[in-house]
Each structure stands twice: as C-alpha cells, then as structure tokens.
Amino acid sequence: MKNLKLITFILLYSAFSCTTNQLPEPFAKGEFKNWAETPPMGWNSWDCYGPTVEEHEVIANADYMAENLKDYGWEYVVVDIRWFVENDKAGGYNQTDPIYVIDEYGRYQPAVNRFPSAADGKGFKELAEYVHGKGLKFGIHIMRGIPKVAVENKLPILGTDGITADQIYTTELQCTWLRDNYTIVADKPGAQEYYNSIMNMYAGWGVDFIKIDDLSRPYHQGEIELIRNAIDNCGRPIVLSTSPGATPITAADHVKNHANMWRMVDDVWDTWHHFTNLIKVCEQWYPHIAPGTWPDCDMIPLGRISIRGERGEDRMTRLTPDEQYSLMTLFTIFKSPLMFGGDLPSNDDFTLSLLTNEDVLKMHRESTDVKQIFHDESKVGITSKNPNTGEIYLALFNISEEEYQNVGVDLIQLDITTSCAIKDMWLNLELGEFSESFSQKLKPHSCGLYCIKGNR
Template sequence: MHALSRQTRPRRPRRRSAATLLSLCLALPALGASMLTAEPAHALDNGLAATPPMGWNSWDTFGCNAAEQTVKDTADFMASSGMRDAGYQYLTIDDCWMSRSRDSGGNLVPDPQKYPDGLTALASYVHAKGLKFGVYESPTYHTCQGFPGSLGHEQQDARTFASWGVDFLKYDNCLDSDPARRVGDERLPLQTRDGWMRDALAATGRPVVLSLSLQPAAQGETPWVWGRSTANMWRIDGDRDASFAGLTRLVHTDLDKSQYAGPGAWNDIDMLETGNYASASSDPNQRLSYDQEKSELSVAAVLAAPLISGADLRTAAAAGGSGFPISGQDLGVYLNKDVIAVDQDRLGRQGTPVSTGNGLDVLARPLAGGDVAVALFNETSAPAAISTTATAVGLPASSTGYTLDDLWAHTTSTSTDGTISATVPAGGTVLYRVAARPLTTSPAKPLVSASSGRCLDAWNNQTAAGTKIEIWDCNGGANQQWSATSNGDLRAYGGSRCLGTANGSLAWGTPVVIQPCDGSAGQKWHLNSDGTVTTPSQYGLCLDVTGGNVPAGNVNGTAVEVYGCDGGANQRWTTQ
C-alpha cells in the first residue's frame, strides 16, 4: 500500500493494428516474440487460495525500511503468538527489497545492506517457522519506488523467485507514465502483462499465490472482471490508510463485486489496519478504535476478503523502543477464531448488502451448512439500533426460530420471530452467525389430569382436523401419547397431529381439538414446573378440564378447553 509516483490516468486502449503490433515488437525486444499475445492464454488454475489468503505485509509499518531482522522478528511473533495457528501464514516483504539494478546476468539482486544473507536464507527461516514467504514486484520496468520491475524479465524473475522459495507474489502496477507501459499512442494492457507473470510462475512448477496490487480507480482498470483468469486476488480500489474513513470507503467499493469472488480468486480491500500505530504517532485519527478494529475484521470476513495485516508484528523487545508493536487487545482481534471461520468458510461465497443507508449497514454472507453470517455495521459516530430479519438475510422460514451466535461477545440468543437486531456502538459491528433452530421432540408420554387421573385423549383415535380433545381412562393408545417439541408444539400420532384451540381462538372457554400442525399461536404450549400447560404468555390461559374440580366434571369424555389460570387441580397435568 503506497502512493503511485508520477502517475497519469491512462487513455482507453484502442484496437491495435498489425503495424502497431509490429512496432510494439520492435520497441520491446526484451519481451520476446513468444510472449506477445494480446490476452492471457488460459485461465488461472494453480489450486491455491481456496479460501482468502491470510498473513502480513511489511509496507504499512515499515515502507522501504523493512530489513532482514525485522522480517525474522515478525516471523517469530507470528509463530509464537498464535497468529500462524489461526491461519495467518503468508509473510511478504514489499517494495525496496532489491538493489537499484540487476546483475550482469539480468537477475534481481536483494539489497545487501537490508538482506545480507539473501532471500533464500530468509525464506528458509520463514519456512522453518511454519510460515510462507512472499515478495513484491511490478509488471513495469520499475516498481513504485523506482527499483527494477519485471516487465521483459517475467520468466527469469519467476525462476529466481522459485529458486528462493517464494510462495506469494504481490504484483503492483505503479508508474503509469513509465515509457515501458506505452508504445506511441498504444498502451500495453495490464491483463496481458499480468498474464505473462502468471504463466511464468506456472512454468516453474512452484505453487505461488499471485496478488495484483494495482490501483484500479486511479488507472482505469477493472481487475475484478478479468482477475479470475490471471490471479488469486486483486485490489478493488486505491490504497487505504489507517483511518476509519479508509475502511468504510473500501467496504462500499466491494459491495457490488461479489459475483467475481470465489475459491481461488478474491476481492482485496488492502491491508488490515488493526494495530497499525505508525501514522497515529503524528495523527491520532490515523488509527482505529477498538470497536472499529472489530468492525474491520468483521466486514472483511463477511466480504471474504484476504486478511493481510499491515501492523508491526513484533514484540516490544524486538522493536527496541523504536517501533509500534501490536498490543494484546489488537492481537485478540486478529485471533478471533469464530470471525476467522467466517472469512475462511469453505463455501467461498462473498457477502452482499442486505440494506445500507444513513451509515447503518446490514451485510450477509451464506456459509457452508446453511448458516448465514450477518454483520450489523454502524458507520456513524453514535450508538444505533440496527435490525433485519432472517428472511431478509436469506434464511428459510422456521417454525422453531433461530439461534444467534454473537461472534465477539461469545454469547448465544434465540429469535423466535426471525428478528436479528442489536444496539451497535459507534463505529462498531455486531457479527452474528445465524442458524434455523432444529426441531427437537421429547419422548411421547401421556398427560394425566391431576383432578381425575385420566389422560388427555383425542376422541375415538380420530386424526381429522377438529377432533374433540377429552379426558379418558389411560390405556396407552397413540391418541394419548403426547410429545413436546422445541418450537412449542404438543404432538400426537407420532408427530403428525398437533394440539390446538378451535379455529385458533385464544378466548376463555375455547375448546381444544386435534389439528394438522401449522405453527400458529393456538398450537403453542408451555409445560410448566407447577404442572400447568399454558398458551403463549400474552394470553395467560391454561389447558383446563371443563367443569372444574367437581366429580361430574372429571368423567370419561369430559371436554378440554383453554381457560384463565386459577390454580385448580383440573389445570394441572403430570407425565407418566
């Protein structure tokens, strides 16, 4: 992440004539005739990045000052802090790692002052920590900071990277005015140049994740449209800084690009700024608050974005008092395994907006197994209530309700009506993993009236809708076996019929009947510890043997109804 140098907006490419292509060949002899194809030859199929890559990049904190010991200290921290085990595996050194010129054989040379042991040894050190090693280059004659680029050296550089043990290549596209980018009035397409490196990496036989780090908004490019054929990830907009505004801009830029992302190919919202204090030393606004840090990881996870930290991942001792090492609180954000699991979900579908407006956003991402990750994101400077529904986020209707796992509070709640809501702090995000509750059923047992010792009975073993419910001598019949379900039903006949009020009425004295199960309020019951069986609390009615506690009201065939709860024995039931 760094600003472009001497950048001008490119002109729109025009159809090239044969004469123009000939002049291109003459002007760029180093490229070789075999590489002068108008478009990449084939789609990317390197088997990498089935889920969004995770790791660290040196630029945001160290810029051109990253060096060998810094990288080793970072690798040590990633391995010992839990980051590696949480999935952060790629450690990448950005621009300025090489000398200002190639050697006599045209090979890239690591800066001997910064990397005295060379990159082969450094890659080995990183690999020994259980991590993967990445470097930076550009499909131009020069990198963003003016070091040798890979244009015309794709095959040579790819072989060099493979020999060093490189696992990740960040491929930039700075210096739009670089003469190598143009021949006369023609522009050499970025997709073509990136395709050359893709093919060169593939030819080495070494698996290398290819990350396109261009600035599409500034350069008139749309890598999300063609990126899947070329790379494993690509930037969707310009560089972001460590401010909250930088996060919200990138989030909104990504909302309309979900169709392009998927296993092996991801929209990139740039480095994560959680724990990045480098700019905050001079500008307090250039860092995220704790709530904003949780928002960063939350929305990145729902948007299936690569999780590449730009923070100083060293211990305070390794930083020697001169750096901005990450705090324990910041590290805790990075290590939230529930949020990481959303980002790394194997289904590989990017989330989409459910609703946006007034800085209150609802984003949802379908997950493998049928759950949905729902982010309630508050971009404003004050706490706000944000609400949506299970149906709106794509969950099926459920008569049993939904479980809401809060992935930051680590609590679980239930929504019976499908409402998903929270009061979200300023700049914060509440991230839920939402699932339809499974229907569970208790073993079928008789319900015995305390006033008579007789069982709750469906008349004459009938199953037709509207069949009378009565009390009758207990006989073990299927019409006397009742099971309670997790959504509040009382079911008979092996679960095929429900106990309900006539016509769904919840008025005092309404008869109780057998019905097909429909999930209505008239079929909802709660078995209480005092023996009462009650309707939903707002109605306050009890399952009641008609006629009260007098002998005449407790004979075989006495009807059952709902009635105001009065504590009588004819409103208490036991299970056998």
C-alpha cells in the first residue's frame, strides 16, 4: 500500500458508524442556532501546546475547569490541531515524515501514543466520557477536506457504493500552511457521504464542539454547506466553529446560517498590535452579533502559553495587566466566544480573576445591542444593554502609546437623560452619581468597564 510508512491503519472504528441500523433523526433547518444561545466558553489546547497536546494535559485542564471555572459558565474542553499525528513537533508542524493514524475509510484517529484511551479503535470516546463526567463538554479540531493519504491509497468512503477518496478531491485551493488534506469537490458523488462519515464518527465519540480550519480565507462555501448538512444529520448537537480569519464580511449572511461562530482574524497572540488590529476588525461585525451565531475574536492568549506552542518560548503572557484587562473587556462586551488559550493549571490568581468576574460574565451572557460609539486614533468606546435589568454597559479604551487621556461620553449618547449610578465592574467599585457626561483618566493601553443604572 502506497506510503505505508506514513500511515497507521486502525481496522476497528466507531461503533456508532458501523453497528447501528437506525439512522439518526435530522435536526430542523436552523436548529443549530439553539445550541449556542450564549457565546461558547471553554479551553483550547493550541496556544499552550500547539499540535502536540497529550491526553494527560487535556485531563489536567478539564479537572481545573471543573473545579474552578464550571460554575462561571466555562464548559468546553477542546483538543486542537493534528491529534492524529504520532510524531508532530512544537514550533510548527512535522510535514517531513508525519505518521498519520487513519482508519480504513480515510478518517483520522487519535494517535494512541499521545491519547492512550484511544486504543482498540475507541477514538476519543473515553476521553469525551471523562470530560462529560466532569459536567463539561468535549471538542476537537480538524482541517477541512480529505486526507492526502486517503486519496493516495484510494480508500473507500463509508456510506457509498464503491466511491473512493481519489474520486472526490482536487489539489486546487489546498491549504498553504498545512498540507495534510486535499480540497473536497462539493458536488462530487461521495463528497457529502465523506463528511457524513466523519461527523457520524465524532457523534459516536461524544464530540460536542468542532473547530474546522482553513474554511474562511478563502471562504469555502461548498464545503461549509457539506459540513452543516453532515452535523444536522449526525444525531448529536455539535457546535460548529469555522477558522481562521478573516471571514469575508460579504459572507456574513451565509456563515451565520451555517456556523455557530466564525473567526474574524488570524491567530491573536500576546502583543498589543494584535489587540489594536482586532479592535479595527470588530467594527464591521457588530451588526451580526446574534444568539447562536457569534463573530469570534480567537482564543484568549493569557496565562501560561507556548509550553510547546507555535509562537515563541514557554512563558506567561507578554501582555501587561492593563493590556489583559483591555483584551478581556473587548472580548466580553463584544460577546465573542471565550476560548482560553493558556494552560489552566498554571494560572495565577490574577489570571483566574479575569475569568471569574461575575458582573463581567453576566454582561457577556445577557447583553444585547452591542455597538461601537466612537473610535479615533487613541480612544475607543463600546456599549451594550442588559434587557433583563435595564443596565447599560460601557467600555472605554485608551489605545494610545504614551499619553494618559480622559476618555468618556456624553450620557445622551447612551440614551440617558437623567442622573445615573456608575460602577467599575472590574474593580467592583461604586463610582457615584453622574449626569450629562462621564469620563475617566486612563493610562496608555488601559481600559475601564462600567455598569450604568439610572432612569432614561
């Protein structure tokens, strides 16, 4: 068999895919929006472990989340890229001699040397059961398309009458930065069946969340539609995240009718430039924030990152405390999904405090009508409302490099016509009564996040 040294075949595969005679009931069109009515919150292995994460590390992060974060709404534990490669490496990818683990139907399987519970063809079933036993949800990352080794070896596609992988692929638009897979030609016989076969397998494993990479730039509408169909027919509600950015704004209507969340930018790392770029990119996406469908600011590069990561050495985030407040304020008032990228067991008290502020997370969960009210070279203001309490939220940012600045608003901009009480949400500090205007003196790279109560 061609490329035998690069591929480990697992002949035992998911019982869900091959032993049940009853097809799952399809979900109604658009029902997937009910699966993430508030922005998903969880942990993703990429920022700290790159493509090398191992089962014991996933378990350690799940244990920490269950003990310290679950009560605050954090619930997803996501294994990021290349979990099916036995010999991947930190600081990039092994694209020289990767040893892939794949079954007889061209579907990647977890590498057992990294995920011991996947032995005997069990896939991620036992790891997902462990996460579920903690009261959490389990997720994985995949690349779009079909494995090159499946094409080269003409592996059959489950659910078809003799169609093989080499009959549904094209080399056009192959991912430029990771060349494991080929593009699937969406209208080829067998294309839908291939995506059905992997989603059915993931459903059998107990997957609750799937991040699919290389979908957004360029925007692969055909494959996105195949994926949506496959999830809707797999019998399990699996939240869909498309990655990476920049998702084109021209695809906004399509993506929000096919995915629960979509990346607006490439990877966000722990530098101020990444944050200020994100502020700019967010501007076009405010009108598209809606229950079940969320523009995604990317993972949160805080805490301890790059233990075996893609970018830089093992470190605590390079962002200053002020910059960390700014990043978390933007992510939460914008209602981005919150996927923490640092190694959770390595958190210090300050990092944990950023993830457990009840007022901030209530805003993130309940607010509506998010909009930017000003943005110039040095100042940004964003607001939203809580329809349940009548409270108004206001985020003020000093994005300048050197100058302390007074950053504020005329309260009429927030539809406030009488005096109001204002609270600093991060400091849990009542600031007093204000009328007509409100401003604060902010350091460079710092912000304030405020809850406003009053008659309007």
